[in-house]
Amino acid sequence: MNELLEQLAICIERGKVNLQSPFPVDLKGQEGADELTKRAIENSIPAEVILNESLMVGMQKVGDKFEEGKAFIPDMLIAAKAMNAAMVHLKPFFESGEVELKGDFIIGTVAGDLHDIGKNIVRMVLTGGGWNVIDLGTDVKAEKFVATLKEYPNAFIGMSALLTTTMMQMEVTTKAIKEVSPATKVFVGGAPLSQEFSDRIGADGYFPDPNKFVKYLSQAI
Numbered sequence: 249m250n251e252l253l254e255q256l257a258i259c260i261e262r263g264k265v266n267l268q269s270p271f272p273v274d275l276k277g278q279e280g281a282d283e284l285t286k287r288a289i290e291n292s293i294p295a296e297v298i299l300n301e302s303l304m305v306g307m308q309k310v311g312d313k314f315e316e317g318k319a320f321i322p323d324m325l326i327a328a329k330a331m332n333a334a335m336v337h338l339k340p341f342f343e344s345g346e347v348e349l350k351g352d353f354i355i356g357t358v359a360g361d362l363h364d365i366g367k368n369i370v371r372m373v374l375t376g377g378g379w380n381v382i383d384l385g386t387d388v389k390a391e392k393f394v395a396t397l398k399e400y401p402n403a404f405i406g407m408s409a410l411l412t413t414t415m416m417q418m419e420v421t422t423k424a425i426k427e428v429s430p431a432t433k434v435f436v437g438g439a440p441l442s443q444e445f446s447d448r449i450g451a452d453g454y455f456p457d458p459n460k461f462v463k464y465l466s467q468a469i
């Protein structure tokens with residue numbers, strides 16, 4: 249991996265937000281996710297490469313450490329803060345796209361789940377792809393998706409879940425949506441999911457990669 253991207257991945261993993269941040273103590277006075285992302289862009293590294301080959305790598309590492317009992321909730325929180333500082337710089341690249349509106353897209357993280365970094369990336373890529381995105385945020389109950397669909401009856405729906413426990417909410421929500429509007433297309437994404445899971449709950453597709461998802465949607469309309 250490019251040395252700059254490697255350094256940036258460490259900043260995400262360790263939760264080094266920017267030059268000013270005093271944590272972690274051994275990285276005090278060094279540049280953080282903020283400055284290194286800016287520099288990666290100045291070095292013409294594509295936004296997608298920065299995301300997939302650096303930021304996601306750092307996030308995966310802190311997640312693995314959490315699973316092994318070597319990192320704790322505050323470590324994941326500060327890693328998320330560093331990730332958000334980096335995403336500020338990538339946002340314009342993901343959002344600058346087609347101007348002509350393709351349609352409405354309702355997105356949210358399912359009930360009981362507070363993870364929103366992945367969902368926010370999907371939102372940015374959809375916006376860049378010309379979709380009017382209605383972002384319901386996190387911890388979104390089935391009723392809220394259904395009520396919003398009534399306001400935007402032709403919308404596509406996307407749900408995100410990061411926990412094996414909240415994945416099951418996708419089934420509840422998909423059923424509730426299909427009951428009131430069988431033709432509405434419902435898509436799912438998030439690290440613990442699979443196409444097999446999507447098929448099982450009656451959703452219309454699982455997409456791990458936001459860019460491929462947006463390309464698919466453009467062809468589907």
Ligand code: B1M
Pocket residue numbers: 304307308309310311312314315321324325327328360361362363364365366367369370406407408409410411412413435436437438439440455456457458461
């Ligand atoms: Co959480 N957490 N967390 N966490 N957290 C995971 C998910 C975990 C895998 C860590 C681990 O143990 N290795 C684990 C889940 C284990 C499991 O379910 N089997 C876990 C746990 C256990 C928990 C808590 C339960 C911990 C606790 O309290 N004991 C708790 C739950 C809180 C809740 O939601 N109710 C919790 C809390 C948190 C924080 C709040 C501290 C923080 C979230 C901050 C935030 O989101 N604002 C956090 C974080 C940061 C993580 C990890 C480290 C990183 C997640 C992330 O942002 N990834 C994570 C470990 C990991 O993922 N390796 C972990 C980067 C993001 C860009 O990827 O979301 O997959 P992702 O999105 C991708 C694709 O999946 C796709 O596009 C994105 C870009 O490529 N995509 C879609 C996502 N949604 C899509 C929707 C679509 C299409 C594509 O629609 C069609």
